[in-house]
Amino acid sequence: MRNSLEPKPQRSAALLVVVLLILLAGLLQWVYFTHAATAPGAGLTALAQAELPRSGVTNPVTAVLLNYRALDTLLELSVLLTAMLGIWSLGPATPGYQQAGAVFAGLAAWVVPLLILSGGYLLWIGAKAPGGAFQAGALLAAAGVIQRLGGDPRASLPNESAQRWLAIAGIGIFALVGLATLVAGRGFLDYPLAWAGWLILLIETFATLTIATLLTAAYVGGQPPPSQTTATPGMHRMQAPDRKA
Amino acid sequence: MTDSLVLALVVPLAGALLVTALPAHAARIGLFSVMLNTLNIALLTLGVWQHDELQLALGDWAPPLGIGFVADGLSAAMLAMTALVSLAISVYAGDYFRDPARARHFWPLWLLLLTSLNGLFLAADLFNLYVNLELLGLSAAALGALGGQRTALEANLRYLLVGLLGSMTYLLGVALIYSGFSTLDFAQLAAQLARGDAAASGLLGATALGLMVMGLALKAALFPLHFWLPPAHGSAPAPVSAALSALVVKAAFYLILRLWLEVFAPLTTQGAANLLGLLGAGAVLWGSWQALRAERLKLLAAYSTVAQLGYLFLFFPILQGLPAGETRSNLFAAVTLMALAHGFAKSGLFLAAGFVQQQAGHDRIAELGTTLQQLPATTLTLALAGTALIGLPPSGSFVAKWLLLGGAMANGQWWWVLVLLAGTLLAVAYVFRLMTRAFGLEPTPRHFFTQARAEGPALLLAAMATGVLGVATAPLWHLLGTSGGLG
Numbered sequence: 048m049r050n051s052l053e054p055k056p057q058r059s060a061a062l063l064v065v066v067l068l069i070l071l072a073g074l075l076q077w078v079y080f081t082h083a084a085t086a087p088g089a090g091l092t093a094l095a096q097a098e099l100p101r102s103g104v105t106n107p108v109t110a111v112l113l114n115y116r117a118l119d120t121l122l123e124l125s126v127l128l129t130a131m132l133g134i135w136s137l138g139p140a141t142p143g144y145q146q147a148g149a150v151f152a153g154l155a156a157w158v159v160p161l162l163i164l165s166g167g168y169l170l171w172i173g174a175k176a177p178g179g180a181f182q183a184g185a186l187l188a189a190a191g192v193i194q195r196l197g198g199d200p201r202a203s204l205p206n207e208s209a210q211r212w213l214a215i216a217g218i219g220i221f222a223l224v225g226l227a228t229l230v231a232g233r234g235f236l237d238y239p240l241a242w243a244g245w246l247i248l249l250i251e252t253f254a255t256l257t258i259a260t261l262l263t264a265a266y267v268g269g270q271p272p273p274s275q276t277t278a279t280p281g282m283h284r285m286q287a288p289d290r291k292a
Numbered sequence: 293m294t295d296s297l298v299l300a301l302v303v304p305l306a307g308a309l310l311v312t313a314l315p316a317h318a319a320r321i322g323l324f325s326v327m328l329n330t331l332n333i334a335l336l337t338l339g340v341w342q343h344d345e346l347q348l349a350l351g352d353w354a355p356p357l358g359i360g361f362v363a364d365g366l367s368a369a370m371l372a373m374t375a376l377v378s379l380a381i382s383v384y385a386g387d388y389f390r391d392p393a394r395a396r397h398f399w400p401l402w403l404l405l406l407t408s409l410n411g412l413f414l415a416a417d418l419f420n421l422y423v424n425l426e427l428l429g430l431s432a433a434a435l436g437a438l439g440g441q442r443t444a445l446e447a448n449l450r451y452l453l454v455g456l457l458g459s460m461t462y463l464l465g466v467a468l469i470y471s472g473f474s475t476l477d478f479a480q481l482a483a484q485l486a487r488g489d490a491a492a493s494g495l496l497g498a499t500a501l502g503l504m505v506m507g508l509a510l511k512a513a514l515f516p517l518h519f520w521l522p523p524a525h526g527s528a529p530a531p532v533s534a535a536l537s538a539l540v541v542k543a544a545f546y547l548i549l550r551l552w553l554e555v556f557a558p559l560t561t562q563g564a565a566n567l568l569g570l571l572g573a574g575a576v577l578w579g580s581w582q583a584l585r586a587e588r589l590k591l592l593a594a595y596s597t598v599a600q601l602g603y604l605f606l607f608f609p610i611l612q613g614l615p616a617g618e619t620r621s622n623l624f625a626a627v628t629l630m631a632l633a634h635g636f637a638k639s640g641l642f643l644a645a646g647f648v649q650q651q652a653g654h655d656r657i658a659e660l661g662t663t664l665q666q667l668p669a670t671t672l673t674l675a676l677a678g679t680a681l682i683g684l685p686p687s688g689s690f691v692a693k694w695l696l697l698g699g700a701m702a703n704g705q706w707w708w709v710l711v712l713l714a715g716t717l718l719a720v721a722y723v724f725r726l727m728t729r730a731f732g733l734e735p736t737p738r739h740f741f742t743q744a745r746a747e748g749p750a751l752l753l754a755a756m757a758t759g760v761l762g763v764a765t766a767p768l769w770h771l772l773g774t775s776g777g778l779g
Contacts, residue, residue: 082472090471098353117350126423132434133431136397136401218305218309235298235350237350
């Protein structure tokens, strides 16, 4: 009387899955083409464009993300936080790579400041052109990834306690702005028009820091090593033997 | 009054942020935010009680541009159940996760899970639901892996991937809906579908509904898509198992119910509902049979979840056949009651099982005799929860099954009654197989052992399922706007 919890996947089952997937893809294609040929939906682009003057920004994408559907964005940031907390719960990070050689270190010294600068630019320009917190945060996180590849076990992030505050800053400010508008007698995240642009910039600035921290921490891949891990010699033997010069 | 809709999201989220930033005080802040959430949900339920329905357009952007929140009787009932169950689980978890290292991982994820559950029960927007589903799936899988053993990691990695597949399938449906109808709002979508403008949009809507229900059925572990559930729920830490079985799968079921019966009602057919009912029947029989064969208590509970979810899907073909009216709204109240009763009973059962496992050091049913006899309160919990799982009076599931029986007979779909009878008999068998352990021939223990903080929450949950929900159904009927089932 054993429960077979782990049934072996069978060939016939795999074949069945493939057949079903092909049928599903066929159905979707058929529906899409019959539908697209007869009655394409208008979408909400026109409406989003028409309401732009009331949103505080002139880039429709930013208006959707930070104003019309700000709650989605607040929850998306929480999804990123959940991912990082889940990664941390699985154990400490691996020590990281050995210290980079002269060429990589030189490259990093060029690229990292450029990434930070472009991140700041994308954050600012997001109000009127493509850009914004997610793009800026991703660039900053790329800088962190380069630092980690170059041998920094913490990828330039501060100690664990500061990382925790950075990880919640964007979500916290977002929620606080929402609560402030609620207390002021408007709805949750219902910005007064005069302040909307600045409030969105405030939220986006902190969201950038949070996104960068969360993505970099996810790349580090575990709870940060305790402070004072200034490249002990033992660490160099752990990873990436193929990169040895 | 509508502030409580937003606070249902903000309170647990703020709690999650605080316990992330201040891990040293995780247990205290965590429990406090869950209490605050319970208080807020009580206010919200009161609001729905008085006004029948609470509505809110977030940021004052009316749909389709913005996101709408709606709390009706069904939402309020699910929210209230979630608040009470999560409060009991939180009290229990404070005792269970004594090791601060594990507590600081548990609390932020747990509060994020609660945030997403509240969001799911309130959102009236297909895409906002997707974001909540992502949050739910991610936090649930991370919580399930907190046990740390290899089997738990494996099972929950599979759970994560299955959940992602489900979300993606759901998202595909949402994309189709947006391309065809240019709105994601429930009310607007329902109005457009009711007008039935073109045959093509009906086909598009039906395909989208199929995709969304498929994705959600994967998340709700509807037979035969339940394969991931027993290992994931059976290997998680006890408070997490309780939350996964009682709340998380129930949220996916709630969405199917909402989409099927309200938003996409003009597109559903008897044949499709019969298919859902058939899968539910398979779940009842297969899940109960596996629960009967399970060697471990937590696996028994997990397979019983598969079976109990099956009962919920049996309601679909019968509801589909009924015209709008009193019988139908009574049956709708019955399916809600069934979901609530299972939520309370199963969380109680899992918490009790966790305590048994802690005391005995294992949860092999055949060897639990001595432990069960030493733990009178926990054994009572198991018995009460078992009563609700079988559906004996005075449990809430008895009332629900009775109404289901009546509905099936009135509708001429008597074959579902056979499934109901077979499932109930199997449930009797698996519950009694466990309970006989408490009355074995082992020598009577010299002294009994009780521990209020660990056993109290489970006992209250089980008593809620068996005592309160079955006897005092009137408030629920009022909340759902129906006259009462047993008249």
